Amino acid sequence: MGESERQDFERKKAAIDQYSQGSSFNDIERATTLSRQYVGYLLRRCTQIHSNGYPVGYFALLKGRHTVAVRRNSLDKIESGRALPGALQALFSKYPDLQETMYKLVVNKVPPESKRADYRLSWHHIHEIFLGQCNLLGIEPPSYPFCSGSQGRYALENWGRRMISEHQVSKSSSLNARAYDRYVGRGPPSRVFERVEVDGHALDINWTLEVPSLNGDGIIYCKISRLWLIALLEVRSGAAIGYSLSIGRNYNASDVTCAVQSSLVPWKPRQLTLSTISYKPGECLPNALMPELSYVCYDELWLDNAKSHLSDLFLTMLERTVNAVPVFGPKASPNVRPHIEMLFDLIEEAGIHCLPGTTGSHPKDPRKSGKNEERFILKLDVLLDLIDLLIVRYNTGIAPGTTISRNEVLKRAVMRETNIFRRVPQNKRELCTKYSIFEESQIGQDRGRPILRWKNARYDGPGLHSHSNLVGQRVLVMASQDLRKIEVVLLKDGSSLGELVVEKRWRDTPHTVFTRTALRSMMTNHGFVRHAADIPLAVRAHIEKEVVEKGRQQRLLARLLREQQSNSKVEMKSVSPDASTPPGISGELAKNNTSHSFSKHSEPDVLDALIDKLGTTYR
The missing domain is CATH 1.10.10 (Arc Repressor Mutant, subunit A)
Structure with missing residues (x-):
């Protein structure tokens, strides 16, 4: 301007x-x-x-801006003696050869009476050629464009930019072109929490995770080359409002559901396992800043057509909690959701790529760690601490177009009280935090007694025996990520059957839908038969055997560890791989619970230096 x-x-x-x-x-x-x-x-x-x-x-x-998208392009506007909206389109309608000439000039950069493109043409030169072509057609004042103060330059420039944009879209696939018109044409959001973007990103890592063996055989080392970060980003402020992690080949609907729940429930700092790092003031997710930012619903949730986003499990949970409108877009189209891609780029460039063991952003990246270089061996809690610190430190960075942090943008938007934000009702917040799976099922029977078979397991409880004629009735099952207890409601009248408990062989160890799906796959492939007193532990023991003997199912074992582990103190180490024995550990922390200091001979922790570096990188 x-x-x-x-x-x-x-x-x-x-x-x-x-x-x-x-x-x-x-x-x-x-x-x-x-x-x-x-x-x-x-x-x-x-x-x-x-x-x-x-x-x-x-x-x-703003000068030269039109507010009405649909207008009548009458030919009378050309001779009206005034620069009316739609006059340029009326001129092109009367002289189609002029429109074709200007299209070649603007899009292909080919001047009239020339066959070679001139990429040095500016809008000033294009406007002069436009006036020259009007003179050749016999257009004179007071006809348009000579009746305009700018002689039609603003209208020509706006039309030209639109033609260039449409030409670039037409070069891509038809799917991406339709997505561009549907998404980019809607414009940016006008207020906070109007639009939220969600997506998953595979972090560029090649690390080794320590898994304690169930049989007392020491430590099992699992190579983790795929770690998925599922994040939700508020578009107006650019703040990350929730996230979850998934270890495996791909993330599923439960992982996306956890990310949505984390955007609603107030964030709590983790008990960091390394004494040399800590949260700085103001580092948190927005829902922990003030009570008014917790349980806030958003109007639109932009996401792609991944199977985990299209699943009934996720869409049902979205409708029952946030009640946001899902706006689906195509896969592999970062231009449709640029803000969430910017978050992933910053996490990679300012965090993951600074650590040994990264795979880099491309095969020839000089930061890529080789086979003979040092790589990280870490326990799961250290990995979760690292990602949490990266996310909350990103929110303390300066928001684009402002001089304040991303968290502060959301905080001030709520304190101004100029907008009314939807929030999860008080009576539904317990369901929002307690349950993430809502699914219909049917009550069956076992030896004449009513029983609920759900997710390859049997559930029983007092509620099934306090009502009559329940066999064959449709029910709504509400469950958390841990499937050991569920709540059941009759669909015909909404009466609750209370909590049902899973059968004993599933009851002792925490597990999710992922564990039961993996077990069913093993039974199909005749690799595992579920005759055990504790099936989740038996599954893990079976996977441990596969890892030790054949080196397979390492990602699956790491995921089972996350489901079953307790919050114990862990430490992060930098090691060099060896072919025969587990790698040696360097840079070990001094085990002093009172002073939390390093020993004189230990090296400073790499994660500590990384977190110090992020303070300036994110800004």
Whole structure:
């Protein structure tokens, strides 16, 4: 925006602000030199409703901006002697050869009477060629474009940029083109929590995870080359409002559900396992800043067509908690959801790529660790601490276009009280935090007694025996990530059957849907038969045997560890791999619980240096 355009905009904005404060038209005219009729015209433009359903606002005060998307391009506008909206389209309708010439000039950079492209053409040169072509067609004042103050330059430039954008989209696939029109054409959000983006990203790591053996055989080393980060990002402020991690080939609907839940429930700092690092003031997810930012619902949730996003498990949970509108887009289209991709890029460049054991962003990346270089061996708690620190430190960075942090943008938006934010009702918050799976099932029978078979296990409870004629009834099952206890509601009248407990062989060890799905796959492949007193532990023992003997199922074992582990103190080490024995450990922390200091001969921890480096990188 030039200096003259900026002054014109500020003069119009001052007139609108004075009118909203109750000033008279005479006072406004003395202060801004704008007449009463012109101020009324500006008010009508600013209060017009945009295609997104909100008023246009100050955008209508910019010079050369149109607020009405659909207009009649009558040929009478050319000879009206005024620059009316749609006059350029009417001119192109009357002279189609002129439109074809200007399209080649703008898009292909090919001037008239030339076959070679000139990529040095500026908009000033393009406008001069446009006026020259009008003169050749016999168009003279006061016809358009010569009746305009800019001689049609603003309209020509806007039309040209639109043609360039449409041409770039047409070069891609038809799916991406439709996505561009549907998403980018909607414009940015006008307020916070109007739009949230969610996606999963495979971190560029090649680390080794320590898994304690169930049989007392020491430590099992599992290579982790795929760690999925599922994050939710609020578009207006750019803040990460929730996340979850998944170890495996791909993430599933339960992982996305955990990420949505973390955006609602107030965040709590982790008990960090390394004494040399800690949370800095203000480092948290937004829902922990103030009570008004917890359990906030968002209007739109933008996501792609991944199977985990299309699953009934996730969509049902989304409807029953946040009640946001899912806006689906195509896979592998980062331009449709650029903000969440920016978050993943920052996490990679300022965090993961700074550590040994990274695979880099491409095969020739010099930061890529080789086979003979040092790599990390770490326990699961250290891995979770690292990701949590990276996420919360990202939120303390400066938000784009402001001078305050991303968390502070959301905090001030709530404190201003200019918008009414939807929040999860108080009576539904317990269900929101307690249950993440909502699924229909049917009550069966076992030896004449009613029983519920769900997810390859049997459930029983007093509620099944306090009602009559329950066999064959449809019920709604509500469960958390841990499937040992569920709550059942009859669909016909909404009466609750209370909590049901899983059969004894599933009851002792925490487990999720993933464990039962993996078990069913093993039974199908004749690799495991479930005859054990504790099936989840038996599954893990079977996987441990596969890892030790054949080196397979390492990611599966790491995921089972996360489901079953207790919150114990762990430490992170930098080691060099060896072919025969487990790698040696260097940089070990001194085990002093009172002073939490390093021993004199130990090296400083690499994670500590990384976290110190992030303070400036994220800003």
